[in-house]
Amino acid sequence: MTILTICAFASDEVPSSALEALAAARHLAEALGDQEVQALLTGSGVTEHGASLIKRGADEVLVVDDPRLESLDGELVLEVVERAVDEVSPDIAIFPHTDVSGGHVAPRLARRLETGIVTDCTGFEVKDGAIQWVRPVYGGKAMAVMTATGPVQLATMRSLAFEPLEADESREGDVRELVVDLEGVEMAVPIVDTIVEEEAFEGPSLDRADVIVSGGRGMGDEENFERVKELARALDAAVGGSRPAADSGWVPHSHLVGQTGKIVAPQLYIAIGISGAPQHMSGAGSAKTIVAINKDEDAPIFKAAHVGVVDEWENVLPPLIEELKQA
Amino acid sequence: MHTIVCMKQIIDPEVPPHLFEIDPDEMKQVRGTHPLVISAYDEVAIEVGLQLKEKTDGKVTVITIGDEDTVESLHQALAMGVDHAIRVTDPAFEEADAFGMAQILAAAIRRVGDYDLVLCGRQAGDVELGLVGPFLAEELDLPCASIIANVEPENGKVRMQRSVDIGYEVLEASTPFLATVTNDESNVPRYASVRGMLAARRAEIPVWSAEDLELDADELGLGAAQITIDDLYIPEREVECELIGGETGAEKAKNLVEYLKQEKVI
Numbered sequence: 001m002t003i004l005t006i007c008a009f010a011s012d013e014v015p016s017s018a019l020e021a022l023a024a025a026r027h028l029a030e031a032l033g034d035q036e037v038q039a040l041l042t043g044s045g046v047t048e049h050g051a052s053l054i055k056r057g058a059d060e061v062l063v064v065d066d067p068r069l070e071s072l073d074g075e076l077v078l079e080v081v082e083r084a085v086d087e088v089s090p091d092i093a094i095f096p097h098t099d100v101s102g103g104h105v106a107p108r109l110a111r112r113l114e115t116g117i118v119t120d121c122t123g124f125e126v127k128d129g130a131i132q133w134v135r136p137v138y139g140g141k142a143m144a145v146m147t148a149t150g151p152v153q154l155a156t157m158r159s160l161a162f163e164p165l166e167a168d169e170s171r172e173g174d175v176r177e178l179v180v181d182l183e184g185v186e187m188a189v190p191i192v193d194t195i196v197e198e199e200a201f202e203g204p205s206l207d208r209a210d211v212i213v214s215g216g217r218g219m220g221d222e223e224n225f226e227r228v229k230e231l232a233r234a235l236d237a238a239v240g241g242s243r244p245a246a247d248s249g250w251v252p253h254s255h256l257v258g259q260t261g262k263i264v265a266p267q268l269y270i271a272i273g274i275s276g277a278p279q280h281m282s283g284a285g286s287a288k289t290i291v292a293i294n295k296d297e298d299a300p301i302f303k304a305a306h307v308g309v310v311d312e313w314e315n316v317l318p319p320l321i322e323e324l325k326q327a
Numbered sequence: 328m329h330t331i332v333c334m335k336q337i338i339d340p341e342v343p344p345h346l347f348e349i350d351p352d353e354m355k356q357v358r359g360t361h362p363l364v365i366s367a368y369d370e371v372a373i374e375v376g377l378q379l380k381e382k383t384d385g386k387v388t389v390i391t392i393g394d395e396d397t398v399e400s401l402h403q404a405l406a407m408g409v410d411h412a413i414r415v416t417d418p419a420f421e422e423a424d425a426f427g428m429a430q431i432l433a434a435a436i437r438r439v440g441d442y443d444l445v446l447c448g449r450q451a452g453d454v455e456l457g458l459v460g461p462f463l464a465e466e467l468d469l470p471c472a473s474i475i476a477n478v479e480p481e482n483g484k485v486r487m488q489r490s491v492d493i494g495y496e497v498l499e500a501s502t503p504f505l506a507t508v509t510n511d512e513s514n515v516p517r518y519a520s521v522r523g524m525l526a527a528r529r530a531e532i533p534v535w536s537a538e539d540l541e542l543d544a545d546e547l548g549l550g551a552a553q554i555t556i557d558d559l560y561i562p563e564r565e566v567e568c569e570l571i572g573g574e575t576g577a578e579k580a581k582n583l584v585e586y587l588k589q590e591k592v593i
Contacts, residue, residue, distance in 0.1 A: 071496070074473060099489070103449065103507070104473035107461035111426070114552045119456050132557060137454050138356055139340050141347045144454070145558035150551050188470030189500045192486070197494035205492065211593075235593070253511045254490060259340060259452060260367045260510050268592050278341050285564075289592050291583070292568075300343060308568045309583055315576025316583075323584045327593075 001035045003028060004090035006081055006101055007053060008042045010072040014049050016208065017096035019056055019164035021157045024124075025094045026057035026165060031126040038062060040084045040178075042077065044070040050175030055167040062088070062178040069182075071191045074104040076182055081105055082112065083180045085152060092131070095156040097121075102156035109154065116148025122161040139259045139282035159207070160265045160286075201252050202229045202239045211268045214240035214257055214284070215250065218273020218294065218313065225250040227317045228272055234324040240264070242280045258283040272313050276301025293317070328385035328443040328480065328502070330376040332409070333432050333463070334369040336393055336400040337453045338362075347561065354556040356453065365400045368448025372508040374516040376446055377408045379478050386410040388442070390435050392420060392428060398532060405527035406519030412530065413439070417537040419544025424554045427547040429462035434540035436467060443502040444485070449474050449509045456554070460507035470504040476511040 005025040007018040022039060029035040039058035041050055043065065050061040064080045077100060085093060093109075095101040097120045110117035118133035125132045125145070133155050137144045148154060206212060213235060215228035225245065232239045241251030243258055257264055259282035269287035273294060274280060281304050284290065292305035295312045302308045309316055339362040348357040365373070376387040388411040389404045391397050401412040415435050423431060436445060445467070450457030464471035475487035475498060487498045487506060500506075508514070519527075537544050571586060573579035587593045 074471075099474045099491075103457060104461060104471065107458045108465055108471065110458070110552070111429070111462045111465040114549045116552050116554050117458065118554065119458065137559070138347065139452065139455075141344055141561065142349055142356070142559055143562050144354075144556050145560075147553075147555050147557055149553045149555075150549075189472045189498050189504065191496045192499045193497035194491070195494045195497065207492075247515050249512070256510075260371075268587075278343065281344075282340075289587075289590070290566075291587070302568050302570075303344075304564075304566055305568050306566060307571065307583070307586065309571045309579050311576050311579055316580050319577035320580035320583065323580050324593075327584065327588075 001032055001091040002088065003035060003037045003092045003094060004085065004088055005037060005039050005058070005094045006096070006105075007039050008072060008077045008080070008101055009046070010043055010070060014052060016164060017098055017159050020159065020162045021094050021096040022053060022057045023165045024157045024162045027162070028092065028094070028124060028126070028131070032129065036060070038088055038090065040064070040081065042069060042080045043072065044068070052167065054173040054175065055169060055171050057165045059173045061173065061175040063175060064178050064180050066180070066182055071194065072100055073187060073191055074100050075187055075189065076185055077101070078105045078108055079182060079185045080180050081109055084178060085109070085113070087178060090152060092153045092155070095154070097156040097158050106154050106156050113150070113152055115150030115152045115154060117154035118146045118148045119156045120158045121155050122158050124155070139278050140285050141278065158263070201255060203232055204238045206238045206240055206255055206257065206262045206264055209238035209264070209266050211235050211237035212240045212257070212264060212266045212287070213237045213270045213272070214242065214274060215245055215272045216242035216274030216280070217244035218275070219245065219250065222248070222250050227313070227321070231270070231317060231321050231324070234321050242274050242277070271301055271305070272317065274301055275299045276304055328379055328383040329441060330379055330385065330387045331436055331439060331442045331445045332369065332372045332376045332387060332389045333445065333447045333459070334373065334389050334391045334400065334404060335366045335448070335451045336363050336391060336397045337366045337451060339364045340367070340452045349559050349561060351559070354559045363396055363399060365403060366448055366452040368450060368452070368508060368510065370516045371510045371514050372446040372448045373404055373407060373409060374514045375478055375508050377517070378514070379480070380408070383480050388413065388439060390415060390432065390439070392416065392431055401532055402524065402527040403519050405530050406523030407517055408523070412532045413535060414532055415535045415540070417544065419537050419547070423547050425456060425458035425462055426549045426552060426554070428459050429466045430547055431540070431542065432459070432463050433466040434542050435535060438535065438540060444478070445469065445505040447505065447507050449507045457507075460505065464505040467505065470500055472498050472500055472504060472506040474509050475506050476509055477513045478506065
């Protein structure tokens with residue numbers, strides 16, 4: 001069996017999500033009995049990263065490097081991936097579950113190839129040579145074990161579910177160019193503009209933050225929500241919010257943690273004035289340590305939190321911010 | 328512009344974990360007496376459709392697959408301002424996977440006929456695979472814009488925003504096309520008014536069967552290509568919450584910092 005993993009990106013560095021998918025592919029190759037992992041590396045000016053994918057777990061790298069891929073248009077990536085799958089006929093193709101790869105390219109490829117797909121996986125099991133994909137469902141309240149049947153098994157991997165492999169300098173493998181003519185591909189939904197937003201909102205992005213401080217309905221209003229940001233600053237943390245906080249405009253939707261927002265997995269998650277509704281815990285539940293500050297000792301958040309402070313935030317936050325500033 | 332929104336009704340995801348049960352034979356959540364709601368991203372898609380209706384003097388049609396219980400969500404969509412609701416149902420549809428669902432929706436959309444765009448929520452709030460929208464685009468041979476947040480008409484075309492790390496991308500499409508929709512500041516769903524709800528209850532909701540859609544139930548799905556759930560379980564999550572003591576807020580704050588340091592969390 002051969003495994004193809006898809007590494008499509010527009011950034012200067014190989015994104016962690018792609019290295020995580022590559023790690024998942026490597027682990028799967030081992031579980032299936034020393035199988036081969038090929039990586040498709042695609043984007044604009046990406047060729048130089050080929051060798052690093054070998055060190056990070058690929059046995060062979062196919063490169064499609066084309067200036068037209070600069071903005072990572074979904075249609076072009078789909079075309080490239082379809083060509084690569086046609087070229088190497090893998091048994092399994094693994095994608096990172098990013099918006100473009102997981103939300104657009106992989107599902108459409110599955111329909112085109114008339115083959116099964118399981119998205120947003122956090123793991124897999126191999127039983128008698130057959131693969132079962134494991135993924136959260138119902139907002140993480142349950143786990144499903146799923147099978148994708150068809151000519152090629154497609155799967156997309158949730159961010160942070162696998163750790164990238166350490167670079168192993170002793171690993172060797174071929175990096176070869178794959179020629180794909182993108183000239184004739186119709187861009188039916190072109191990206192006509194990219195607007196760079198100066199980070200208007202507080203601090204770092206949620207996605208890969210080690211520490212996140214979130215506030216919810218209990219903060220009451222936008223002015224009070226400033227205290228959440230202040231605590232985040234003291235901890236050098238990202239700021240998050242529950243759905244009521246986002247819908248009230250206290251945080252932008254890009255900082256919403258929950259089933260309809262970001263699914264995060266920081267080392268430390270501090271939830272203030274958040275009741276712990278399922279919508280929110282779907283996004284925050286994977287944090288290593290959850291600290292809850294809430295005046296209602298019966299709030300569901302205390303069933304999910306590792307550490308709890310039962311009190312009004314007004315009593316706890318100001319001294320907490322001071323303590324941390326001094327620390 | 329005429330927008331068709333595909334909507335799924337699900338069991339309220341806000342059912343608390345201790346009331347959440349699964350049926351090991353059916354491999355799904357036990358229905359119980361929990362409320363039924365429009366899946367969150369589909370409700371956002373309805374909102375985007377309604378905003379486009381207002382901007383273009385257009386109309387919105389919502390389609391759902393499901394039994395009589397789904398009428399409640401169709402009424403809600405109508406009360407929000409949707410013009411037409413269609414319910415597609417057949418015992419033969421119950422076993423359909425995402426491939427089958429896309430085929431059923433495609434047949435219904437073809438029967439509606441004249442439309443400019445199709446909107447689907449990026450994924451349903453229950454199984455969350457996010458497949459039906461992209462499959463449907465392939466099924467209808469439509470260009471597909473994925474995970475966008477709003478649709479603005481502009482010079483005979485439309486422009487959409489998709490959020491990316493550094494800001495957002497602007498995508499352009501000509502009709503007809505399909506888009507999968509996510510939430511942002513611009514599309515927080517409006518409430519259904521009481522008056523709207525009363526009017527919705529009087530609305531005609533056509534019910535289409537497999538026969539009406541000329542679908543052969545035995546041929547739903549893609550043969551060898553299948554997506555199945557083999558097992559479904561509730562993960563064990565025993566969390567013991569360490570409550571931080573103290574007489575005053577200041578004392579609790581001090582004890583919390585000490586505790587987190589001691590546990591090497593900070």
